[in-house]
Amino acid sequence: MKPTNDRAQLAVDQELGIGNVLTSLAGRGIGLDRPTLTFDTDVDGHPAWQALTLHELDQRVAARAAALNALDIAPRDCVAVYVSTGADMVLSYLALARIGAIPALINARVPGATAVEYIRRLRATGVLTDAAHRAELAPHGLETPLLADVSELGGGNPAEAPPVYRHHADEPVVITHSSGTTGLPKAVAHSHHSLFAAIRHRLTLPKGQGLDRMLAALPTAHAAMVIAVNLALCNRVQLAVLSEQSGTTVLEAVERWKPQSVLGFAATWSELAGEDLSQWDLDSISVWWNTGDCAHEAHIRRLVAVGSRMSLTPTGIARTKGSHFVDGLGSTEMGHSQFFITHTPTTDRYGRCIGRPHAFSTVAVLDDDCEPLGPGEVGQLGISAPTLSLGYWNDSTTTYRTRRNGFFLTGDLVHRDEDGWFYHVDRAVDAVELPDGRRLFTAMSEERVLADCGDVLECTVLAVREADRVTTTVLLILADKADREADRTAEVLAALEDHVAATVDRVVVVDPELIPLGPTGKVRKVLLRERFLAGEQVGTGQPRTGDGTVSAS
Known part of the structure; x- marks a missing residue:
């Protein structure tokens, strides 16, 4: 089957979503020997920096699913995942989703006391963790049962995995959390279709530049990582997952793995911009892909000056010096960036311009009464999109406080110009x-x-x-x-x-x-x-x- 036909078939498959991409692709029996995910640490007997084929990935996830089933983890159980490595975070998410449990992914940097309170509010069935995070939790009186150490899950027998759970469109499949900058992180529930909606949209479009070999410099517990994993699988491309996202770590990974694109957050771009990029081999990069908070012009300009991209020149399509930077604005609750704008060394639309909305998103600038504002007027950003989360897990008060007149109120202050370009000026709590x-x-x-x-x-x-x-x-x-x-x-x-x-x-x-x-x-x-x-x-x-x-x- 041609890759274009494969992508088109996946786009229209309404059974497909973030709970079953891996098992669906493996079940098709196509491309089982193609490389998929690469991790920066050894995991379940597989060496670091060596790609797992689709078959190998499916078998390792099935092994973990069998081990979880033996621990009596059942469909609809909420299981917290608080681990150090990208490999354990991603494989645990995939294994829990395979059996129909709901993984609640917790950033490895969340302090133990905060994690204990967060897990308590989840009312989780159990916690999957590693030695380092067990020690982090120990002094703080965790009442939720600790399950087997994640290092033991790979010993399960794939043949003993339970039948693959059938997910439905609006069922919760994974819980990720907000950044926690204003207090305790908020648990955000995503459905089978919500985190897949933007992927489904992208599958209807020509495959973008830089998608063949991607490096994920994203927090491994974030919704953006869940999207990245499934985007890579659906496009049959390679994705390397970093456990840590500091500037030096990312640059070392680029030199070693030679990705075409790097996916990250604004904090990583800031660190990269502070390095002497001329001292690093970045020739493989054609795209820097930002999500979460929009990036700063000063950082973008330093990044697009390196790498190379395919461009239209007077003599036709040719590779030219300098890369693309795809910016936008997203959040855990939005489920995916709702805007996009592409910068190159020759573009100059900055001033916190976040671009125009994606085709799947309806956006509005609203006043305090949730009435629409006109061009040039600063107001609250309201979003209506299939990518939106279901709401906050075990917190209907906050869920409904942020929903008005069919819009999710993101907490961002924005304005738009006469040509439909949107600009982000601040978070409402900081203005x-x-x-x-x-x-x-x-x-x-x-x-x-x-x-x-x-x-x-x-x-x-x-x-x-x-x-x-x-x-x-x-x-x-x-x-x-x-x-x-x-x-x-x-x-x-x-x-x-x-x-x-x-x-x-x-x-x-x-x-x-x-x-x-x-x-x-x-x-x-x-x-x-x-x-x-x-x-x-x-x-x-x-x-x-x-x-x-x-x-x-």
Whole structure:
């Protein structure tokens, strides 16, 4: 069967979804010897960095399913998965889905105390974990039963796996969680069809550039990784899964594995942009593919300057210097990026432009009464799409609070222009209304500083209201060779809008370790604001002076 026909058949198969892609493909008996997933660690007797064929992947998942069945894990059981490696996270998800259980994937960086409370609220049947995370959980009084260590699951007999569970369109199949930057991560339930909807759409389109060999530098417990795994399987292409997503780790993996595209989050692009990319062999890269928060122009420009891509030239289609960067905006709850825009070295539509909506998505800019706003007006982003999650597991209050008039309210503030391009300005919880009625958008302010201040690698703008006064602190992380002693206050203020600059109380260079991050690399601005209001001079850990001003940094 031709690959194009195969993709078309998968696109129209309404039985297909995120719960059964692997078993469906294996059952077709086509391409059983083709390489599929590659992991960066040894797993179940298979060596690191050696691709599993479709047959080998199916057999290893069946072995784990048999072991889980022997532990009396049954269909519809919610099982938490809290492990260190991408291999154990992905194989556990696939095995639990195979028997009809509901895997609840937990980021390996979530602290043990937080994980215990999260698992308690899941009301999980049991927890799959490894030695490192058992030790992380141990001091915190976990009441949910610990199941076998994941290292033991590969010893199951594939022939003893129970029959493959038949998933239905709207049934919950996997639970992933939000970033946890505003508090305890929220458990987000995805259905058989919701996380597959964007994949189904892509299968109706020509296969995009860079899809033959993909490197997943994504948090392994995130919905984006679930999508990436199934996208790769359906397109019959190779995917390498990284257990850790730091800049150096990704660059080493690119040199070793030679992917055509890299999938990642904004935090990884920031780290990559801080490296001397000329010292790395990145010639294989044609596409950087971003999801989650939209990326910063300063980081995108450094990445598209390397690699190569196929372009239309005066003499026809040819490979040219520089790569693509596909940007957008998504979240765990959205299930997939809802927008897309492609940057190259020659494009210049930035300013936090997140592009235009995908064909499967209906989007709106809404006021506080959920009424639509016109071009140029900033409002809440509302999404109506088949990719949306079912809601928050065991939390109907939050589920229904975020749904109005057929839209999911994402918590993002955006606007659109007359031509239908959308722009992201901030998260609603981080924007601050000024006394004169204007609003201060922290994310847009960070974008301006990064674009105008060349030796600033990362920037966090923290705006806090105290009575009728707004105080803004600008925290800068510098590139390695930048002068840390130079006063950048004038340069930063010049980059900001006048009404934002007027609120700035302090511009300070900080060590990255002083910026609290969530498990996916997002800055925890809520925590920083709490520290400020508690009297801390944010960025140093030192107290503020009693009159509300800050002491010298």
